[in-house]
Amino acid sequence: MNPHVVRPLGFSVPDTTSCGSTLRTRRVSVSYELCGRFKAIFSEKSGTRFSTETRVHLGDVAEVVWAVMASSGTGSDGVENSLEGEFGGRDVTAKRYKCEECSKQFSQLGNLKTHMQTHTGEKPYMCEECSKQFTRLNHLKRHMRTHTGEKPYRCEECSKQFSLLHHLKTHMRTHTGEKPYWCEECSKQFSQLGDLRKHMRTHTGEKPYRCEECNKQFTRLGNLKTHMRTHTGIKPHKCEECSRQFSHLNHLKTHMRTHTGEKPYKCEECSKQFNRLGELKIHMRTHTGEKPYKCEKCSKQFTTTGTLKQHMRTHTGEKQFRCEECGKQFSLLHHLKKHMHTHTGEKPYRCEECSKQFSQLSSLKTHMRTHTGEKPYRCEECCRQFSQLSSLKTHMRTHKGHRS
Numbered sequence: 001m002n003p004h005v006v007r008p009l010g011f012s013v014p015d016t017t018s019c020g021s022t023l024r025t026r027r028v029s030v031s032y033e034l035c036g037r038f039k040a041i042f043s044e045k046s047g048t049r050f051s052t053e054t055r056v057h058l059g060d061v062a063e064v065v066w067a068v069m070a071s072s073g074t075g076s077d078g079v080e081n082s083l084e085g086e087f088g089g090r091d092v093t094a095k096r097y098k099c100e101e102c103s104k105q106f107s108q109l110g111n112l113k114t115h116m117q118t119h120t121g122e123k124p125y126m127c128e129e130c131s132k133q134f135t136r137l138n139h140l141k142r143h144m145r146t147h148t149g150e151k152p153y154r155c156e157e158c159s160k161q162f163s164l165l166h167h168l169k170t171h172m173r174t175h176t177g178e179k180p181y182w183c184e185e186c187s188k189q190f191s192q193l194g195d196l197r198k199h200m201r202t203h204t205g206e207k208p209y210r211c212e213e214c215n216k217q218f219t220r221l222g223n224l225k226t227h228m229r230t231h232t233g234i235k236p237h238k239c240e241e242c243s244r245q246f247s248h249l250n251h252l253k254t255h256m257r258t259h260t261g262e263k264p265y266k267c268e269e270c271s272k273q274f275n276r277l278g279e280l281k282i283h284m285r286t287h288t289g290e291k292p293y294k295c296e297k298c299s300k301q302f303t304t305t306g307t308l309k310q311h312m313r314t315h316t317g318e319k320q321f322r323c324e325e326c327g328k329q330f331s332l333l334h335h336l337k338k339h340m341h342t343h344t345g346e347k348p349y350r351c352e353e354c355s356k357q358f359s360q361l362s363s364l365k366t367h368m369r370t371h372t373g374e375k376p377y378r379c380e381e382c383c384r385q386f387s388q389l390s391s392l393k394t395h396m397r398t399h400k401g402h403r404s
Contacts, residue, residue: 094107095107097109097111097112098112099112099115099116099119101116101119102119114135114136117135118135122135123135125137125139125140126140127140127143127144127147129144129147130147142163142164145163145164146163150163151163153165153167153168154168155168155171155172155175157172157175158175170191170192173191173192174191178191179191181193181195181196182196183196183199183200183203185200185203186203198219198220201219202219206219207219209221209223209224210224211224211227211228211231213228213231214231226247226248229247229248230247234247235247237249237251237252238252239252239255239256239259241256241259242259254275254276257275258275262275263275265277265279265280266280267280267283267284267287269284269287270287282303282304285303286303290303291303293305293307293308294308295308295311295312295315297312297315298315310331310332313331313332314331318331319331321333321335321336322336323336323339323340323343325340325343326343338359338360341359341360342359346359347359349361349363349364350364351364351367351368351371353368353371354371366387366388369387369388370387374387375387377389377391377392378392379392379395379396379399381396381399382399
């Protein structure tokens with residue numbers, strides 16, 4: 001027999017002549033002297049810290065004795081025989097306490113009483129700082145760390161500290177690379193169970209978070225909170241360069257590139273760079289020829305939803321952009337902006353060859369052909385070429401008159 005193990009009451013507990021602490025069960029009038037090793041095992045198994053004297057249920061004692069005997073080389077049969085001999089054949093680890101509400105069973109009466117609070121809604125433990133209430137004392141103790149700032153759990157790899165042990169365990173996976181949660185649909189792996197649950201909604205289509213203003217639904221609570229800013233108008237993210245504010249953090253990050261000039265997204269076909277991933281994706285369609293947006297009226301296709309919406313106005317006749325100077329209306333915003341130059345006299349487009357200025361970019365491009373000699377418009381009848389489309393149209397009349 002292990003020299004550090006004695007057998008009072010017919011089952012094994014460690015010899016404790018060096019520590020002198022005691023442990024008493026509630027239903028058996030017997031004291032057990034425990035050494036530090038037994039305390040450590042009991043603390044690990046039950047989550048209880050020893051004071052000078054700690055009372056526990058008989059089921060706890062049986063569980064810890066089992067662990068101690070197993071660690072000292074005593075087989076499971078020896079444990080069962082010892083417990084059976086001591087407690088008259090009763091199974092001290094049996095779940096004898098049953099909840100009458102949901103039929104769940106417990107080995108300890110205290111656990112049943114705690115469980116009943118989930119049905120009654122009773123929360124007897126209240127935080128004196130913020131009045132939040134809890135069903136369990138240990139939940140209150142953990143909550144108190146949010147007020148005290150206590151973070152007793154420290155990562156030995158990077159020294160980051162945590163208020164909860166399970167937060168440390170989850171954090172450790174960033175060092176180990178462990179991803180124990182696995183999606184059965186697509187085999188993707190996750191380091192946190194919560195991330196797996198969120199991911200599963202991409203397969204199930206579940207959107208449990210609903211906006212009470214417009215009934216739009218979301219897969220994540222964070223997405224709902226961000227969406228709510230479209231109703232409240234809250235823009236918590238501010239640019240320190242120009243003071244512009246944004247409702248989304250990623251919108252601010254994208255905006256910052258207009259100040260830094262950063263363009264992290266590069267086209268592998270032509271090396272053109274973009275500051276937004278979405279712009280790169282749209283640009284790629286100029287190489288692939290993809291036009292995923294189709295007009296239901298005339299079947300014409302477009303590369304972006306924006307150009308489709310603009311096109312739809314040719315069918316509806318909608319002209320939502322109105323000049324405040326003369327009342328003229330336009331279907332496209334950039335048409336209104338070009339028109340405004342006729343009122344302001346602004347000519348922002350300048351020819352680098354002769355310094356002539358123009359109010360419209362298209363006018364500058366047409367003018368540049370007088371310098372380059374380019375004549376892109378060709379008559380199909382006589383092959384004569386012109387620098388301007390209007391000149392070609394005028395020329396075509398000479399053929400029509402000739403035919404008549």
